[in-house]
Amino acid sequence: MAEIDAVAHDRPNEMQLFLIFARIGLTSFGGGLSGWFLREFVHDRHWMTEEEFLNGLSLSQALPGVNVKNMAIWIGYRMLGFRGAMAGFFGIIVPPAIVIVLLGVAFAAITRFDVTHIALDGAASAAIGLSLYMGITAARRVRRHLFPLAILAATFVTIGLLHWPLVWVVLAAGFISVAVEYLRIRRKAR
Amino acid sequence: MNSPLASLATVFVPLSLVTIGGGASAVADIHRQVVDVHHWLTQSQFVDDYAIARMAPGPGSLLVTLIGWQVAGLWGAVVATLSIFGPTAFLIYGVAHVWARYRGSPLLEAFERGLRPAAAGMILAAVYVLLRALDGGWPARIIAIVAAALLLRSRVNPLLLIAAGAVIFLALHGLHVV
Numbered sequence: 001m002a003e004i005d006a007v008a009h010d011r012p013n014e015m016q017l018f019l020i021f022a023r024i025g026l027t028s029f030g031g032g033l034s035g036w037f038l039r040e041f042v043h044d045r046h047w048m049t050e051e052e053f054l055n056g057l058s059l060s061q062a063l064p065g066v067n068v069k070n071m072a073i074w075i076g077y078r079m080l081g082f083r084g085a086m087a088g089f090f091g092i093i094v095p096p097a098i099v100i101v102l103l104g105v106a107f108a109a110i111t112r113f114d115v116t117h118i119a120l121d122g123a124a125s126a127a128i129g130l131s132l133y134m135g136i137t138a139a140r141r142v143r144r145h146l147f148p149l150a151i152l153a154a155t156f157v158t159i160g161l162l163h164w165p166l167v168w169v170v171l172a173a174g175f176i177s178v179a180v181e182y183l184r185i186r187r188k189a190r
Numbered sequence: 191m192n193s194p195l196a197s198l199a200t201v202f203v204p205l206s207l208v209t210i211g212g213g214a215s216a217v218a219d220i221h222r223q224v225v226d227v228h229h230w231l232t233q234s235q236f237v238d239d240y241a242i243a244r245m246a247p248g249p250g251s252l253l254v255t256l257i258g259w260q261v262a263g264l265w266g267a268v269v270a271t272l273s274i275f276g277p278t279a280f281l282i283y284g285v286a287h288v289w290a291r292y293r294g295s296p297l298l299e300a301f302e303r304g305l306r307p308a309a310a311g312m313i314l315a316a317v318y319v320l321l322r323a324l325d326g327g328w329p330a331r332i333i334a335i336v337a338a339a340l341l342l343r344s345r346v347n348p349l350l351l352i353a354a355g356a357v358i359f360l361a362l363h364g365l366h367v368v
Contacts, residue, residue, distance in 0.1 A: 025248040027349050029356075031320075033249065034313075036348055039341065058305035059285055061312055064207050065278025068249045073279055077286040085283050089275070096248020097255045097271050103242050104256045110245075115360060120245045122359025125330035126351040128320050129337025135313035136342060141306060148307040155311025160318040166210050170308060178304030185296045 011047065011079055014087045021072055021091025026099065030123040033068040033092075034060075035130030038137060041075055048078060054141055057134075062174050068092060151177045194262040195269045197228065202254055202273035209251065209278070220254065230261045251275070329362055 012020070024036045034057060042053045056074035060067040069092060076088025103110065110116055142148050155173050158164040201223045209216040217240070224230050231239065239260075243253035251274055258270025292298055317334070324330045337351045 027352075028247050029245070029352055031250065032348075035341070039348055044345070054306060054309070055289070055302050056286070058302070058309035059289075060282065061210070061309045062305050063278065063282055063285065064210055065282060066209055066249055066251045066275065069251075069275050069279065070282040073282045074286050077283065077290070082283075085286070089279055092249065093252075093271065093275055096246065097252055097267065099248065100243060100246040100252045100256050101259050101267055103246050104239065104259060107238060107242055115363070116245070118359050118363045119356040121324060121326050121330065122333065122355040122357070123352045124244075124320075124324055124355075125326055125333040125359070126337045126348075126355030128317055128324070128330075128334040129351060129355075130341065130348055131313060131320070132317045132334055132338035133341035135310060135317055136338065138306065138310035138313060142310055143303065143307075148303070152307040152311040152314075155308045156315045156318070159312060160315030166312070167208065170210060170312070173308040173311070174305055177308055178300050181304040182297060182300035185300055189296065 014080060014083045017076060017079055017084055017087040018091040021076075021088055022095040025092045025096040028127070030120065030125075030127030032127035032130030032134075034071050035127075035134040037071055037075060038134050039130075048075065050137065050141065052078060054138055057138065062170050147180060148177070195265055198258055198261060198266060198270045199273045201228065202258075202270055203277055206274045206277050209274070216251070217253070220257075224257055231257065235260070326359065329359070329367065333358060 020040060024033060024040065028036055038053060041047045042050055053075075056071060056078070057067075060070035060074060063070060069089065072088035072092040073085045074088075076084035076086070078084070080087065139152065142152055151173055155169060158169050158173075159166060205216050205219060205223070208219070221236055225233055225236050239253060239256050242256060243250055246252065252271070254270045254274045255267050258266035258268070260266070262269070289298065321331055321334060333355050337355065340346050340351065341348065
């Protein structure tokens, strides 16, 4: 796949941005929302570069707060500043929040059927594919050097296989990794 | 401070600060507060809400919206939602702002490069954990891998993949495979 570093010039307005986030919020069954964002804003519309997107993704993951919401604010801010951030925040939260309340009210009618659960498991499998797509995109942008690759592997193993608490892993891996990169940049500058 | 709205805020605002990643890390504590401490919901009501939140589109943490609704109606839903999503929204907004301003400084560059491998590792770990947790065995894994490959190599619409996943599972169920 060609690298996408050129950004198209036509930027959306607040309403368009809100509607895009609302649509993603309302159609993302089974999760994988950040994968949807990557698809929509970077690979389809070319409104951001992969670099800009992945910077936001790393921060959204490392900072406290649900990362999908963090990511919506990051993308919105990059597009339209404060108003874009508001459009992202409300677009990704309010429409799905209304739906979940309606679902809660209608609960008995939907979950009585086994097929609902089976169809949702299938949808969730494809949604995991979206996350995998994003994970691979992020991994491909990691510097091909022993140290960053070791950080990637260590994060994967400690969280995925050993089930260590996320917060501590992110703090430790993030701190070590950022410190090493900083020293490297400093050394090069001299 | 005994109104249900105030209690919802005092439970969910602190929780919002400890959510990292998908928000799944906070579910255990939400359960403890809602069921054991405040007795807002019974164990089985909570499990039902959790199932609904998983099936609903949008961020999984909207679980708290549903809980807020059940505890105190419309305003309960609003307060719970703003409590879990609001405080940290200012944080990322501030960081996005600073980022745009100090772009290219060595420290930011170190953050960008340093956090990336950790973020990639976290996402891949989440994929691994989810695939193991999902009932569906090999068909689920194959669908996920094929979906990822299609997304990387073509311009297929993700919604089509989600729908295809659901249809394939229903068909397999018809054949008694899953």
